[in-house]
Every structure is written in structure tokens, then in C-alpha cells.
Amino acid sequence: MYDGLKGFRDFYPGEQSARREVTDAIEGAASRHGFREIATPALERTEMYVDKSGEEIVEELYAFDDKGGRGVSMTPELTPTVARMVVAKGQELSKPIKWMSTRPFWRYEQVQQGRFREFYQTNIDVFGSSAPEADAEVLAVAADALTDLGLTGDDFEFRVSHRDILGGLVRSLAADPDAVDTAAAIRAVDKRAKVDDAEYVGLLSDAGLARDTARDFDDLISDVETVADLDAVAEAGDESVEAAVENLRNVLAAADDFGAGEFCEVSLTTARGLDYYTGVVFECFDSTGEVSRSVFGGGRYDDLIESFGGQPTPAVGVAPGHATLKLLCQRAGVWPDEELSTDYYVLSVGDTRSEAAALASDLRALGDDVVVEQDISGRSFGAQLGYADSINAETVVVVGERDLENGEYTVKDMESGDETTVPVEEFPPEDGLPTYEDYV
Amino acid sequence: MYDGLKGFRDFYPGEQSARREVTDAIEGAASRHGFREIATPALERTEMYVDKSGEEIVEELYAFDDKGGRGVSMTPELTPTVARMVVAKGQELSKPIKWMSTRPFWRYEQVQQGRFREFYQTNIDVFGSSAPEADAEVLAVAADALTDLGLTGDDFEFRVSHRDILGGLVRSLAADPDAVDTAAAIRAVDKRAKVDDAEYVGLLSDAGLARDTARDFDDLISDVETVADLDAVAEAGDESVEAAVENLRNVLAAADDFGAGEFCEVSLTTARGLDYYTGVVFECFDSTGEVSRSVFGGGRYDDLIESFGGQPTPAVGVAPGHATLKLLCQRAGVWPDEELSTDYYVLSVGDTRSEAAALASDLRALGDDVVVEQDISGRSFGAQLGYADSINAETVVVVGERDLENGEYTVKDMESGDETTVPVEEFPPEDGLPTYEDYV
Structure with a gap:
């Protein structure tokens, strides 16, 4: 008798029928908005991940040398692969490109509730539009998917933020803007809810903000609860902050028109961990707080395609992870019955x-x-x-x-x-x- | 700019919409017959494949050691995984168990037309019934899938054979039955169409048949074109051959009742290469011969679950491979339009x-x-x-x-x-x- 591997799951028909129903709901919402399915390989060259995220990423990859001596990795996420695909076809593809797909990904990490070594996501991305309507459409698809599953505005919220507000504000407040490590400051904000206050201020300080300034910065971003509150932030920052505030407002207005506004809250303490995000970012949370982690997230990554050797191509996407989404659906009592029919x-x-x-x-x-x-x-x-x-x-x-x-x-x-x-x-x-x- | 790996494919929306239509047709046919979807891991312990197929299988696996030092392999086929899953739940599962799933598998082998290192299959299996109706249902699902795709009896045929007829006949004809390597003889039959006559007879001879007897054996099996022709085979063999002929007749009669009979031909020169097959086996071929290779195949593997440590559990299945099926659909002019709608x-x-x-x-x-x-x-x-x-x-x-x-x-x-x-x-x-x- 053989065992399956830790962090890898077998799905028998009852559970799988519920998972299929949820996948169909997410893909159906994306498809009705004109997102087209693609299919992608399970293996890519390891160098693609190392170039993008540094040598330390290899620690959490299923990386090995194939029989031809190539350094290859089981894909830990979809974004580099779709970036490669956009670059490969270049101008052939009519814009905006709207793609979606559901598949497993793999990371060698600690197994815990809602986190596995083999995990499933539906990736939904737009390439080739910098307009706020593109961000709004991604939010609308996510909202449609969740409401199609039976979730309501009482169950979930999208906490919407903007990386350029955070980055611009840090540089505007810093005594020496050139000495600021913007990416590190944003990573500090991303860790805000996960570390204690002293560690958080320490991280901001490491990123180039004096401790008092770090405190001011945190007061500014944590005071924002509504769109109107963004005025104070725009005033405290430079022109880049003003422009980012304007962009965030436009995205939220478009989200209103697209039917997703009721699920959106401004939340500048939301930052997203990955360095490649550039503009609006958001995370979906359980409104009751019972599922304490972010259910999933998304945002803009306008620079990635160019860094992969393509034409400058703005991009925005979201990737619902099925394991955390299951926790939310179960908490809300809308997880489908796990039985045969x-x-x-x-x-x-x-x-x-x-x-x-x-x-x-x-x-x-x-x-x-x-x-x-x-x-x-x-x-x-x-x-x-x-x-x-x-x-x-x-x-x-x-x-x-x-x-x-x-x-x-x-x-x-x-x-x-x-x-x-x-x-x-x-x-x-x-x-x-x-x-x-x-x-x- | 990064390249994808050789033998791995990116599917853009036009091609993927056609692939989705074909996958839906296959899964739809299986689902209407009550086959239930399961989902399975991309990695398994390498020893599972080595135990089943010998150390040489590692040469064509994407095998490596994970960060925890486990020898793991990207799954080259589904059968060992579902066998493991059946054994794990044992008596909990009501019989017959009818499972299906579509996913990629991986083998490090030469890339050629219709053969890739990452390839997609829909696996359709029944566990827990040794009745001829189980074999017939698998044939009926395959036939329904192909006709739902627009293929007709002019396009494809199922060449149906029986391993126990082949094995029993070899032992009945051999001067020393105990010296016969039955599995090797069946592998020789499987290679019959791919090697020249001298090599084929050589392989049978290596398996323990004198050259003249090998010739008699081949005449016997190649003369069979109809069910009636099986009489001569039953007469030439021992009781095991008689029983196997009876079983093959029963399967074909059940296939008639189940609507698949019109696509079935008796073909004892069909053998299937894998050692774990035990009873009825079949391969789907392009009736015009334009696609010269087997499109896909299936059969009984009654001993596998027990060899994996489970209760004796008869099993029969089929696994349409999507790449060769595409060749057949294109030849017949029924491959769906590769465009957006x-x-x-x-x-x-x-x-x-x-x-x-x-x-x-x-x-x-x-x-x-x-x-x-x-x-x-x-x-x-x-x-x-x-x-x-x-x-x-x-x-x-x-x-x-x-x-x-x-x-x-x-x-x-x-x-x-x-x-x-x-x-x-x-x-x-x-x-x-x-x-x-x-x-x-």
C-alpha cells in the first residue's frame, strides 16, 4: 500500500463535485465577461523564476534538472508563464488580451489549514489596458464569481489599495527620498497585520523612514476608511501620490458602474507581498473575520511584460485560490453539498x-x-x-x-x-x- | 525573452476553445453514464512506478528528490494513482466505482507528431465489476464520446482482443508451456505491426515458442476477423482459451446491447503494451488508416489493485489521449473551429x-x-x-x-x-x- 505525498491531495467524487461546481462558477463569471481560457505547461525553466524573484525563490520551488540537463521547476504561479506567452506572440494578439485558466501550482512550503504544496487557482488577467475600467472589470469578475456562489456583501469585502500611493507617500515623507527602499516599505505594510508594532516600525525604519516618520506614515494610511479620506493623503504626498489617488478614485468609480462597488473598501494598509505589483492592488477578506487570512488577491503589474522582453504592456489580474475560498464558502454556509447526484x-x-x-x-x-x-x-x-x-x-x-x-x-x-x-x-x-x- | 520547454505546449484561446469542446464531449459522455470526476496529484513517490514497472521506467520519468529527500516523480499515467486511491478507501467505496478525470501527464521521451512530453488524457475506469457489462460500458462511453464529436463508424473502429486468449494459446501451442514467458509473447504481438516479420518471430521465439510454432500461432490469431472465427481459436487452445473466448463473446454481445457493437471488431493481433492488462483489451484506430498509430486504448487490469495491497478488485478502463484524438478529428474534418465566439x-x-x-x-x-x-x-x-x-x-x-x-x-x-x-x-x-x- 502506497501513501500520497504530504501537502498533495486526492479528491474523491463527492468532494470533487463540490469543487467542480465552484470552479465552474468562477470560470463562468470570467467567461461571461469575455475572458478566454488558455492552458499552460506544468514545467518552466527555473531561471525564469530566479531572474524575477532572486536565487532564494529556489528554496520553495519543486526545482530539478531534467534528463537533458535543463534546470526546470514545477510552476509555483501562473504570472511568469502568461507573461512569457504574451511576449512570445507580441503584436499578433489583439488588445486587450483577456485570459483565464484553472490549474494546480506547486510550492514546497509548510502545510497548514488552507495551504498545501499542490494548490489550485483560477487566474484571470487583462493585458494591454491601463484604463481604470480594466481594474474594475477584474474586480467585477471576482465579485460576480463570489455572488454566483451564493456569497453576499455581508460575507466578503475587497480591500482596495494602491502601491503608488504607498510608495509615493513614503518617499514624500522621508528625510532623504533617495535613500528609501520603496519595495521594502511596501513589504513592511504587507506584513503590518502579521507582526507586532515594534517589528513593523523596525521594518519601515530599515526601508529608510525615521521612526517618527514611520509613525506619521502609518497614521496617514490607517486613517483612510472612505474615498473622501484620500484627500488628506493626496495633500501629504507629492504629485505621484496625487496621481495615484486620482487613479484609485477612477478605479472605484468604474467598479461602481460595473457592479462591484458595493464590495469595495479603501484600505491603504493593504499592500500585497509580491514585488511585481505596480498600481491598484486588492485583497478579498471574510467580512466576519472568521477566516482570518486574505482569501485571495490581485492587482496591477504594468512592468512585468517589459521586464520579460516584451513591449510595454499594462496588466491587471486576480487569482482566486480554491483552498481559502473553500474556507470562506464553508464559513458562509454556501459550500456545495459533497455528494453524488x-x-x-x-x-x-x-x-x-x-x-x-x-x-x-x-x-x-x-x-x-x-x-x-x-x-x-x-x-x-x-x-x-x-x-x-x-x-x-x-x-x-x-x-x-x-x-x-x-x-x-x-x-x-x-x-x-x-x-x-x-x-x-x-x-x-x-x-x-x-x-x-x-x-x- | 524566455522559451517554453521542448515537448511542452502553450495553448492560446483559439486552440484551447477547440480543446475544451473536445474535453467536454468526452467528459460529458462519461458523466452521462455515471462516471464521477476525481482529481489527483501531479507528484507521486517514484517507488510506486519502479515497483510496478521496474527500475528502467525511471529513464522516462520526470523523477527527482524533493526538498525533504523523498524520491518523487511527475505522474506518467493515472492508473497507479487511482489504484492507490481505491486501496486507501477500500471497503468504504460502494461498487462498482466509476471514475473519470482529465489532466496532463509527463514522460521524458522523443517528441514527434501527436506525442509530447506533457500530454493530456481523460481516464475513465470501472473498479469492482468483472462482468462483461463493465467492459461494454467502457466501450460504450468511448463510442459515445467519439460520435458526440461528430465521428462515425466510417471514421474509427475498436479492435478488441483478449490477453488470456493470446497467453493461453501461446502456452497451449508451446512444446514446454512452463518455459513460456507469456508477458513477453504478448509484448511481441503488440509490436507485430511495428517491426519486420523476422524480428517479430524472433521475439516470439525469445518468449519460448519454436519458430514453426510461432508461425502457427500467428496464423491462428491473424485469421480471426469475426466472432465466428473464434471457434478455431477455442479449439486450438486449452480450457483457459475457451473461457477467454467465451468472455470476449460476452463482452461483444454486451457491447451490442450498449450501442457500441457497430464500432467493434475482433482483432487478436491487438495486444496492448502494458504488462498489467489481464482480459479484454482494445485499441481505437482510424478506419481510413491515415492516422497510422493507435488513437487510444484500454482494457482490463484485474490484478493491479491487489498488487497495490488492496482486496482483489477487478478493473477495466480506457484513456483517450487528446493529441492523437486531435489527429483523428482533423483527418475526419470534425475538429472544432479554433476561434473565439x-x-x-x-x-x-x-x-x-x-x-x-x-x-x-x-x-x-x-x-x-x-x-x-x-x-x-x-x-x-x-x-x-x-x-x-x-x-x-x-x-x-x-x-x-x-x-x-x-x-x-x-x-x-x-x-x-x-x-x-x-x-x-x-x-x-x-x-x-x-x-x-x-x-x-
């Missing part, structure tokens, strides 16, 4: 296999989603009925020798156990999915 | 973003599959129309300031260029997907 079990008794199989085939033809099972184990009446129950069959159609002599099937409702006979020529009808109720 | 582009002119976005949202609510795009790049009328054309929008709805003052939208058919105005309150209607034709 079956429309019909066609039960053959006696020498009726041919007739039963033909009926099963006719029932399957009633719809793309209809599920019809029949005996493939040579079982007795009772054993077949037990199996039909185990797969939650809604209706059992008994095809017995005597029934057939009378030109009838027996249609049985598995919830109540009630049954009736139906003339063979009336079953199934030309359209609709017939149940016991239709014949009494 | 879009139902509506809502074109906003002037200060109408809010109204246009609300209309786009209403249109999206008309159906799960409806695709609606709008401007997210701040573009002019002409540039928006060009983009709408590039995404193959069927209908453009123009939301202009003047139109709105008149309480109207302009509805434009993108095929003909014809347009008309429609009162705002009549668009969209309560059901159906409105087009230009509905308003003239």
Missing part, C-alpha cells in the same frame, strides 16, 4: 438487458447533464436497488420481463419509495426529464 | 459607461454561457468596433448619448453590418438571446 437508474430484471440499455441510452439523450446508470455487475434486483440508493438516484426505472410483456416500465421515486407503471411508448416523453410525479 | 459587445460612446455596464450585466444574466464584452480601454467608437470584430462579436449594442436621450439602443449585426434602433425598455427581452433579426 444521479437522475436515473435503469434496473434490469431477467432477460431485459437489451431493452434496459436502449432505455438508458434514450434517457441520456434527454440532456447534456443527465446522469443515467444501469447494472454492469450482473446483480439481483435488491442489490441494484441498494446501489441506486448509494449513488442518490432520483428515479429508478424497472425494466422487468413481466413489465415488458405488459408493455410497461415501473417508475419508482427513490425519496418516497412510491412507484407506478408507465406505458413503454410514453416513456421517456419527447422533452423534459420525467419523474414519478409526472405519472400520478 | 462572443455573443454581445456593448459599445459605449460618450458619457454612458454606467448605462452600458448595466446593459452588459443584464445581457450576461440571460444565460450561463452568454459572453458579453464592453470597453475597458477608453477607446473610440471605431476602435471598439474593430475590437468587437476581432473577438467575433455576433451583435454589437451601441449605447450612445443621443440614443439614450431618445430612449434607444442601436443593435448592429456584425455579419451583415445592418443595424436598427430598439427601445431601451424592450432590450433585452425577458428570455432568449436577442439578435438584430428579432427587431426587423
Whole structure:
């Protein structure tokens, strides 16, 4: 007997049917907005990740040399791969490019609740538009996906921030702007809720802010709770801060028009950890706080395509992670039932296999989603009925020798156990999915 | 600029939409027969493959040591993983277990037409039934999938064979049955069409058949073209051959009842290469021979679960590979169009973003599959129309300031260029997907 690997999961049909429903909801929302599915490799050259994130990234990669001596890694995220794909096709692709895909990624890290070594995400990205409507569309798709799952504005919120407000403000406040490590300051803000106050101020200080100034900076960003509060921030910063505030306002106004405004809050203490983000960034949180971590996040990464050797191409995206989303859905009571569903079990008794199989085939033809099972184990009446129950069959159609002599099937409702006979020529009808109720 | 890895493919939206259609057809056929989706890890312990296939398998695996020192491999096939999953849950799972899933697998091998290092398969398996109806259901699902794709009996055939007929016949004919390497003899049959006659006879001879006997054996199996021809084989063999002939007949009779019989041919020169097959095996071929390789195959593997430490559990499955299936679909002219489709582009002119976005949202609510795009790049009328054309929008709805003052939208058919105005309150209607034709 073999074990699976730690941090890797087997999904059996019950759980998988719930996961499929959630994936379909997310992909459906993106698809209705015109995001097109792509498919991408599981392996890339390790150097692509090292160039982008530094040698230390290798520590958390499934990295190895292939049989041809190439340094390769199992993809830890999608963004570098899609950046490579955008660069490869360059001008051939009409803009904006709107792509989505769902697949696993891999990171060698500590396994904990909602975090695995193999984890699934749906990536949703726009390339080629710097307009606030692009950011808003990404927020709208995320909001549509969550509301399609049954979540409401009482369940989740998008905390929206802007990296250039944070970076510009740090440089505006610093005694020596040239000595500021903007990226380090933003990483400090990202860690704000995860470390204690002294460590946080220390991180800001390491990034080039005097301790008093760090305190002022934190007061400024943490005081912002509404769009109106952004005035004070714009006044305290330089022109870059003013422009970023204007951009954030425009994104939020577009999000209002696109139907996502009600889920958005301004939150400058939100920063996102990854260095490649450039403009608006956001994170989705459980409004009740019961799921304490960010459920997922997204934002702008306008410089990445150029750094990959492509034409300057603005970009914005979001990547719902399925494991944390499951925690939110479970907390809100909207995680789908983890069970099988079956429309019909066609039960053959006696020498009726041919007739039963033909009926099963006719029932399957009633719809793309209809599920019809029949005996493939040579079982007795009772054993077949037990199996039909185990797969939650809604209706059992008994095809017995005597029934057939009378030109009838027996249609049985598995919830109540009630049954009736139906003339063979009336079953199934030309359209609709017939149940016991239709014949009494 | 980075390159992808050789043998790994990027799928852009046009090609991916065709692949999605094909995957949905295969999964849909399996789902309608009650096969339930599972999801499985990309990495397993390397020893699982070595134990099953010997040390030489490592040569074609993406095998490496993870950061915890475990010998791991990117999964080259699904069967060992599902066997592990069946063993892990044991008696908990009600039988028959019917599972399916679509995902990539990885093998380090020579890249050629229809063969890649990362390749996609849909695996469809039944565990827990040794009845001929289980084999027949697997054949029926494969046939339904192919006919749903638009293929017909003129396009493909299932060449059905039986390992116990081949193995039993070899032992019955051999001067010393105990000296026969049955698995090697079956591997020789599998290579029959790929090597020259001398090499083929040499392989049978290595397996323990004298050269003359090898010739007799080959005459016997190659003479079989119909079910009736199996009589001669049953007579030439021992009781195990007789039983296997009986089983093959029963499977073909069940396949007739299940609607797959018309696609099946008896072909004892079909053997399948993998050692774990035990009973009925089959391969799907292009009937015209233009695609010269087997498109995909399947069969029984009744001993695998027990060899993985589980209770004896008969099993039968099929795994359509998407790359070779594409070759067959292209040859038959039924590969789906590789292009985008879009139902509506809502074109906003002037200060109408809010109204246009609300209309786009209403249109999206008309159906799960409806695709609606709008401007997210701040573009002019002409540039928006060009983009709408590039995404193959069927209908453009123009939301202009003047139109709105008149309480109207302009509805434009993108095929003909014809347009008309429609009162705002009549668009969209309560059901159906409105087009230009509905308003003239």
C-alpha cells in the first residue's frame, strides 16, 4: 500500500463535485465577461523564476534538472508563464488580451489549514489596458464569481489599495527620498497585520523612514476608511501620490458602474507581498473575520511584460485560490453539498438487458447533464436497488420481463419509495426529464 | 525573452476553445453514464512506478528528490494513482466505482507528431465489476464520446482482443508451456505491426515458442476477423482459451446491447503494451488508416489493485489521449473551429459607461454561457468596433448619448453590418438571446 505525498491531495467524487461546481462558477463569471481560457505547461525553466524573484525563490520551488540537463521547476504561479506567452506572440494578439485558466501550482512550503504544496487557482488577467475600467472589470469578475456562489456583501469585502500611493507617500515623507527602499516599505505594510508594532516600525525604519516618520506614515494610511479620506493623503504626498489617488478614485468609480462597488473598501494598509505589483492592488477578506487570512488577491503589474522582453504592456489580474475560498464558502454556509447526484437508474430484471440499455441510452439523450446508470455487475434486483440508493438516484426505472410483456416500465421515486407503471411508448416523453410525479 | 520547454505546449484561446469542446464531449459522455470526476496529484513517490514497472521506467520519468529527500516523480499515467486511491478507501467505496478525470501527464521521451512530453488524457475506469457489462460500458462511453464529436463508424473502429486468449494459446501451442514467458509473447504481438516479420518471430521465439510454432500461432490469431472465427481459436487452445473466448463473446454481445457493437471488431493481433492488462483489451484506430498509430486504448487490469495491497478488485478502463484524438478529428474534418465566439459587445460612446455596464450585466444574466464584452480601454467608437470584430462579436449594442436621450439602443449585426434602433425598455427581452433579426 502506497501513501500520497504530504501537502498533495486526492479528491474523491463527492468532494470533487463540490469543487467542480465552484470552479465552474468562477470560470463562468470570467467567461461571461469575455475572458478566454488558455492552458499552460506544468514545467518552466527555473531561471525564469530566479531572474524575477532572486536565487532564494529556489528554496520553495519543486526545482530539478531534467534528463537533458535543463534546470526546470514545477510552476509555483501562473504570472511568469502568461507573461512569457504574451511576449512570445507580441503584436499578433489583439488588445486587450483577456485570459483565464484553472490549474494546480506547486510550492514546497509548510502545510497548514488552507495551504498545501499542490494548490489550485483560477487566474484571470487583462493585458494591454491601463484604463481604470480594466481594474474594475477584474474586480467585477471576482465579485460576480463570489455572488454566483451564493456569497453576499455581508460575507466578503475587497480591500482596495494602491502601491503608488504607498510608495509615493513614503518617499514624500522621508528625510532623504533617495535613500528609501520603496519595495521594502511596501513589504513592511504587507506584513503590518502579521507582526507586532515594534517589528513593523523596525521594518519601515530599515526601508529608510525615521521612526517618527514611520509613525506619521502609518497614521496617514490607517486613517483612510472612505474615498473622501484620500484627500488628506493626496495633500501629504507629492504629485505621484496625487496621481495615484486620482487613479484609485477612477478605479472605484468604474467598479461602481460595473457592479462591484458595493464590495469595495479603501484600505491603504493593504499592500500585497509580491514585488511585481505596480498600481491598484486588492485583497478579498471574510467580512466576519472568521477566516482570518486574505482569501485571495490581485492587482496591477504594468512592468512585468517589459521586464520579460516584451513591449510595454499594462496588466491587471486576480487569482482566486480554491483552498481559502473553500474556507470562506464553508464559513458562509454556501459550500456545495459533497455528494453524488444521479437522475436515473435503469434496473434490469431477467432477460431485459437489451431493452434496459436502449432505455438508458434514450434517457441520456434527454440532456447534456443527465446522469443515467444501469447494472454492469450482473446483480439481483435488491442489490441494484441498494446501489441506486448509494449513488442518490432520483428515479429508478424497472425494466422487468413481466413489465415488458405488459408493455410497461415501473417508475419508482427513490425519496418516497412510491412507484407506478408507465406505458413503454410514453416513456421517456419527447422533452423534459420525467419523474414519478409526472405519472400520478 | 524566455522559451517554453521542448515537448511542452502553450495553448492560446483559439486552440484551447477547440480543446475544451473536445474535453467536454468526452467528459460529458462519461458523466452521462455515471462516471464521477476525481482529481489527483501531479507528484507521486517514484517507488510506486519502479515497483510496478521496474527500475528502467525511471529513464522516462520526470523523477527527482524533493526538498525533504523523498524520491518523487511527475505522474506518467493515472492508473497507479487511482489504484492507490481505491486501496486507501477500500471497503468504504460502494461498487462498482466509476471514475473519470482529465489532466496532463509527463514522460521524458522523443517528441514527434501527436506525442509530447506533457500530454493530456481523460481516464475513465470501472473498479469492482468483472462482468462483461463493465467492459461494454467502457466501450460504450468511448463510442459515445467519439460520435458526440461528430465521428462515425466510417471514421474509427475498436479492435478488441483478449490477453488470456493470446497467453493461453501461446502456452497451449508451446512444446514446454512452463518455459513460456507469456508477458513477453504478448509484448511481441503488440509490436507485430511495428517491426519486420523476422524480428517479430524472433521475439516470439525469445518468449519460448519454436519458430514453426510461432508461425502457427500467428496464423491462428491473424485469421480471426469475426466472432465466428473464434471457434478455431477455442479449439486450438486449452480450457483457459475457451473461457477467454467465451468472455470476449460476452463482452461483444454486451457491447451490442450498449450501442457500441457497430464500432467493434475482433482483432487478436491487438495486444496492448502494458504488462498489467489481464482480459479484454482494445485499441481505437482510424478506419481510413491515415492516422497510422493507435488513437487510444484500454482494457482490463484485474490484478493491479491487489498488487497495490488492496482486496482483489477487478478493473477495466480506457484513456483517450487528446493529441492523437486531435489527429483523428482533423483527418475526419470534425475538429472544432479554433476561434473565439462572443455573443454581445456593448459599445459605449460618450458619457454612458454606467448605462452600458448595466446593459452588459443584464445581457450576461440571460444565460450561463452568454459572453458579453464592453470597453475597458477608453477607446473610440471605431476602435471598439474593430475590437468587437476581432473577438467575433455576433451583435454589437451601441449605447450612445443621443440614443439614450431618445430612449434607444442601436443593435448592429456584425455579419451583415445592418443595424436598427430598439427601445431601451424592450432590450433585452425577458428570455432568449436577442439578435438584430428579432427587431426587423
